[in-house]
Amino acid sequence: MSQYPAIALIGPGAIGTTVAAALHEAGRTPTLCGRTAHDSLLLRVDNHRIEIPGPILTHPSAVKQHYDLVFVAVKSTQVAEAAPWLAALCSEKTVVCVLQNGVEQRSLFAPYLSAQQILPSVVWFPAQRETGNAVWLRSSPRLTLPDVAESHRVLEALQGTRCEVDVTTDFTQVAWRKLMQNALAGLMVLTGRRAGMFSRIDITGLSLALLQECLAVARAEGAALGDEVPQEILAWFHRAPADLSTSILTDRQADRPLEWDCRNGVIQRRGQAHGIATPISDLIVPLLAAASDGPG
């Protein structure tokens, strides 16, 4: 391996463009694999733009080598369609860092990769797609990885870039905390509103009740989260800019399939498995599923 790993990225959308820009600024431009052809990608950050040169490969037959590290930033609903990229880009030694929300990244990728190849992550930063190839990065990029040997390849790749990476010995706890944030953001799909909606007293009450049921499920799944976590997550939404969106609302507004199952369905499914009542998820999960998948 040369000084830095050879890197490819599948899914150059909001999160993929951000990570690609961080790598490009450091002279480590990844090979870009996407669905839609663009000449370049653009990241808007603060008052400037970072342009990441293409080409965006749009068919796995264009891949000519195996890579040390592959970032995957397609939606969880797009994994099966994107799987041929994995076959083209990966040897058995490739580390595949999954840049997705949810706590089920290992099982989602298990049909396509060995357990040693799959590296889950927690993606903390909001980024929004604008028109065409442009993305607006709305806070400093940060990832959390589990404390395993494979994480060193990501640390090495992103070292000294604008994308901060930390590792944790308690990944379950961190991943469930982020999942609770995402589960709450599901309410934004049902109202069609951005983060400002959480300033309402009635939405604050509903949010705390939803977060309490998420907390019970998270704890049953082994996440050591304290009683203060629901308030902390709600406080994050209260502090957020009123116009902050969430990726699942962006998909709803574009009438694309939603990540309802990995962000909200999982609370209901894992709750049922543990015998924990999840009345709010029982109401909102079918609504999110129907908004995503129809019919009608």
Ligand SMILES: NC(=O)C1=CN([C@@H]2O[C@H](COP(=O)(O)OP(=O)(O)OC[C@H]3O[C@@H](n4cnc5c(N)ncnc54)[C@H](OP(=O)(O)O)[C@@H]3O)[C@@H](O)[C@H]2O)C=CC1
């Ligand atoms: N956006 C955010 O703020 C955050 C998102 N996340 C999570 O990160 C993950 C990615 O989300 P996000 O970046 O918002 O999603 P986007 O929809 O912005 O990006 C997905 C990208 O994958 C591309 N794609 C779709 N299918 C394929 C395929 N078969 N082969 C190659 N590329 C494909 C899409 O192409 P096309 O342009 O054609 O649609 C798009 O460029 C999700 O799990 C999300 O929940 C986590 C934290 C924050």
Ligand SMILES: CC(C)(CO)C(=O)C(=O)O
């Ligand atoms: C905005 C944020 C960080 C929290 O919901 C997110 O994860 C998303 O948009 O998917």
